[in-house]
Amino acid sequence: MTTESRIWTAALIVVGDEILSGRTHDKNIAQVASWLGVQGIRLREVRVVPDVMEAIIEAVNTLRARNDYLFTTGGIGPTHDDITVDAVAEALGVEVVVHPTARAILEDYYETRGGLNEARLRMARVPDGAELIENKVSGAPGIRAENVYLMAGVPGITAMMLDGLTGQLEGGLPLLSATIGCWVAESEIADLLRETEKAFDGCQIGSYPFFREGKTGANFVIRSVDDETLKACAHALERGLAAMGRFPVAGGI
């Protein structure tokens, strides 16, 4: 196996009662997924778990063992329901300690904002041995503990933490994709999709139907790590659709 063919994987744990209640629509899954794709890392599984120690610990243990990286979002703020740091520390079998640099960052940030109180100091707590991930928005840093990356729940803050990590994680070839849209019922061209996928080694074709303006359509997303194979597969699908009297729309509908 060459370096290029190694596939790097990640999992994501979204910690949050507010997502499980339906009150808040999660934005971190798509954000983390897209960012990982650019780093050449595949997001393999996501779990949304409640703000409950045992639930977080179980997910951390399972997912970090079978992926190169594990990300978490949520539960690293200053309030009583923020327990992700404690759960990750317990999963890793280490103590929770106050990180001196995190403390200094918070002291500086809150100097003109009412000072560092006990609640705010909670945001300097990390699993022993952890490193910080810079956050330019609100002071409180993200945390790397072994292969676990703890991010904020607020999507804008997570975006800044991901920005701080860009290019820092070892990854493989990014999974490329090409999208072809068509005003066709996917059930009419299921054979074409299956046969086209089979004909191009290492390509996957996903079929994503929709109903708009009273019409049936679908986007077909072709994925491959190899740009030439991807293009060849996309062209074959376009030709196949055209041969059936359908009009493929490059880039999707």
Added chain:
Amino acid sequence: MTTESRIWTAALIVVGDEILSGRTHDKNIAQVASWLGVQGIRLREVRVVPDVMEAIIEAVNTLRARNDYLFTTGGIGPTHDDITVDAVAEALGVEVVVHPTARAILEDYYETRGGLNEARLRMARVPDGAELIENKVSGAPGIRAENVYLMAGVPGITAMMLDGLTGQLEGGLPLLSATIGCWVAESEIADLLRETEKAFDGCQIGSYPFFREGKTGANFVIRSVDDETLKACAHALERGLAAMGRFPVAGGI
């Protein structure tokens, strides 16, 4: 334990490479979560898994065993990447069969739409012993197999399937919630939140910070199955915020 105090739980499996790639933003988690809340059923865990048999089977086996209900979204269409029915059947240890009523529904639906081909007939396949869940949008029904409810990936179709299930599932007391917003850094009032939660038995308070218009604020969501306790807790929090010179906004910001 009285009937009222029994807590009914559900889990959700989102089947979909398109969610894990970041290309599609999931809408089913919030939709299923909100619907379950109204039925008096708590969504306890969500997993997003790829279109891979083993991944779906593992999640089905784990989650259906520890919850009253398991929902899945995605992977029940007509194309080669639709494998949820096969995975659930394997998890349940039953064969996949063509459901005669589903076949009749599809024959009827496609009579004026080009007829029932092999791909479309895939949507009549169910785990042996399963029942159908009506879908008024596109013909293809949802499926109930033991305590597993298979829904579409397209959110509009899942909405119709949930509509067909409304009031059909046994649930407990719905978890009620009240939201109080405030232009305050949650780190300033962490003690108030923790103490207020402690003072009201069976209430949980979640703190959800945000940054808008250059200002720091948070919404505090109080949850309880008991309406009176909920209101008392909300009022105590409002009084506590006011006593600190903050202005609580009932209903949230």
